[in-house]
Amino acid sequence: MANDSAPRRSAARTAERRRRADAERSIAAILDAALDAVSERGDVNMSELARAAGVGRVTLYTHFPGKEDLLDAVMTRAIEDANAVLAEAEPPGGLPARDALAQVIRRAWPVLDRYRRLHTAAARVLGAERMRAHHDAPMRLVAGLIDRGREEGGIRADLPRDWLITVVYSTLHAAALEVDAGRLTPAEAPEILVATLLPALSPT
Amino acid sequence: MANDSAPRRSAARTAERRRRADAERSIAAILDAALDAVSERGDVNMSELARAAGVGRVTLYTHFPGKEDLLDAVMTRAIEDANAVLAEAEPPGGLPARDALAQVIRRAWPVLDRYRRLHTAAARVLGAERMRAHHDAPMRLVAGLIDRGREEGGIRADLPRDWLITVVYSTLHAAALEVDAGRLTPAEAPEILVATLLPALSPT
Numbered sequence: 001m002a003n004d005s006a007p008r009r010s011a012a013r014t015a016e017r018r019r020r021a022d023a024e025r026s027i028a029a030i031l032d033a034a035l036d037a038v039s040e041r042g043d044v045n046m047s048e049l050a051r052a053a054g055v056g057r058v059t060l061y062t063h064f065p066g067k068e069d070l071l072d073a074v075m076t077r078a079i080e081d082a083n084a085v086l087a088e089a090e091p092p093g094g095l096p097a098r099d100a101l102a103q104v105i106r107r108a109w110p111v112l113d114r115y116r117r118l119h120t121a122a123a124r125v126l127g128a129e130r131m132r133a134h135h136d137a138p139m140r141l142v143a144g145l146i147d148r149g150r151e152e153g154g155i156r157a158d159l160p161r162d163w164l165i166t167v168v169y170s171t172l173h174a175a176a177l178e179v180d181a182g183r184l185t186p187a188e189a190p191e192i193l194v195a196t197l198l199p200a201l202s203p204t
Numbered sequence: 205m206a207n208d209s210a211p212r213r214s215a216a217r218t219a220e221r222r223r224r225a226d227a228e229r230s231i232a233a234i235l236d237a238a239l240d241a242v243s244e245r246g247d248v249n250m251s252e253l254a255r256a257a258g259v260g261r262v263t264l265y266t267h268f269p270g271k272e273d274l275l276d277a278v279m280t281r282a283i284e285d286a287n288a289v290l291a292e293a294e295p296p297g298g299l300p301a302r303d304a305l306a307q308v309i310r311r312a313w314p315v316l317d318r319y320r321r322l323h324t325a326a327a328r329v330l331g332a333e334r335m336r337a338h339h340d341a342p343m344r345l346v347a348g349l350i351d352r353g354r355e356e357g358g359i360r361a362d363l364p365r366d367w368l369i370t371v372v373y374s375t376l377h378a379a380a381l382e383v384d385a386g387r388l389t390p391a392e393a394p395e396i397l398v399a400t401l402l403p404a405l406s407p408t
Contacts, residue, residue, distance in 0.1 A: 124328050128381050159396055162387050166378050167400055174374035175367075177332050183366050192363055196371055200404040 098154030109190040116176035302358030313394040320380035
C-alpha cells in the first residue's frame with residue numbers, strides 16, 4: 001500500500017502546486033490590470049477587468065468577491081512597493097533626523113505620484129481610516145524620524161507626535177490630489193512639500 | 205370671463221404655493237434627518253431616512269433619486285452654515301492678514317467639528333474634487349487673506365498661492381479626521397491647527 005500511495009500523494013501534491021501557481025498567476029494578472037484601469041480612468045469595472053486580465057468572471061469573483069476586496073489588494077501591493085523604495089531612503093546614519101525626513105519626502109514622492117489615482121479611487125471605497133491603516137508601515141518610518149528629530153531638537157516637541165505624522169501624511173496626499181487636478185506639476189511637488197513640511201515640523 | 209377666471213387663477217396659485225411649501229418642508233425634514241443619521245452613524249440608509257424624516261419613500265426619491273444627490277444637498281447646507289460663521293470671522297480691518305487667518309481657523313473649527321462625519325461620508329460618495337468644489341466659498345475667504353498676507357509680507361510668497369490654500373484646507377480636514385478617530389480632542393484642535401499652519405505659511 002505504501003508503494004501504491006506514495007506516487008498518488010506525489011501526483012496530488014503536483015496537481016495542488018499547479019492549481020496554486022495558476023491562482024497566483026491569475027491574481028497577479030488581475031491586480032496588474034486593476035492598477036492599470038484605476039491609473040488610466042480613475043476607476044475599475046469588474047466585467048472589463050476580467051477581460052483585461054484574461055481570466056474568467058468566475059475566477060475574478062472567486063479571488064475578489066467585490067471592488068472593496070480588489071482595491072484593498074491593489075493598495076497592499078502599492079504600499080509594498082512604497083516600503084521597498086522608502087527602506088532605501090534613509091541614509092545609513094550620520095544625517096540628522098530632520099534632513100533624513102526631507103530625504104524620505106523626496107524619495108516618497110515618485111511612488112505617491114505613481115499611485116495617486118489608485119489612492120483616490122481606493123479612498124472612496126475603503127474610507128479614510130482603512131487607507132490610513134494601509135499606510136502603517138511607511139508612516140512608522142516617518143514616526144521614527146520624528147521621534148529621533150524631537151530628541152535631537154530639529155523637530156518640534158510642542159505638538160503631539162501623532163499629529164505631526166498626520167500632517168506629513170495628509171500634506172503628501174494633498175499634493176498628489178493637486179497634481180491629479182492639474183494644479184501642481186509632479187516635478188515641482190517634492191521641493192514644495194519639503195518647503196511646506198519642514199517649517200511646520202520645526203521648533204518655534 | 206375675466207370675472208370668472210381671476211378667482212380660478214388665484215385658487216391655482218394658492219394650490220401651487222401650498223405644494224411648494226409642502227415640498228420645502230419635506231426637503232428640510234429629509235436633510236435634517238440625513239445630517240442626524242450621518243453625524244450619528246457615519247452613513248445614511250435611504251429606507252430608514254424616509255421613516256426618520258416622516259415622509260413617504262416616493263417623496264424621498266422624488267427629491268433625492270440617490271444617496272449622491274442627498275449628500276450633495278446636505279453638504280450644500282453645511283457649507284452655507286460654515287459661510288455664515290466665517291463671514292463674521294474676519295474682524296473689521298486693522299488686523300494683519302496673517303492674524304486674521306489665525307482667527308478664521310479658530311472660528312472655522314467648531315463648524316468643521318460639527319460636520320466632520322458628514323465630510324467623511326460625503327467624501328466617499330462625492331469624491332475629493334467635488335468636495336473641494338463645495339468648499340469654494342469658504343476657501344475664497346482664506347484665499348483673500350493669503351493674497352493680502354503675501355502683499356503685507358506676513359505670508360510666504362515663495363510657494364504657489366493655490367498650494368497654500370490647499371495646505372490650509374487639507375490640514376483642517378486632517379484634524380477633523382483625527383478627532384473622529386479619537387487621536388485628537390476637539391478642544392485642543394484649533395490651537396494645534398494655528399500652531400501648525402502659521403509656520404507653514406510664514407516667509408522663510
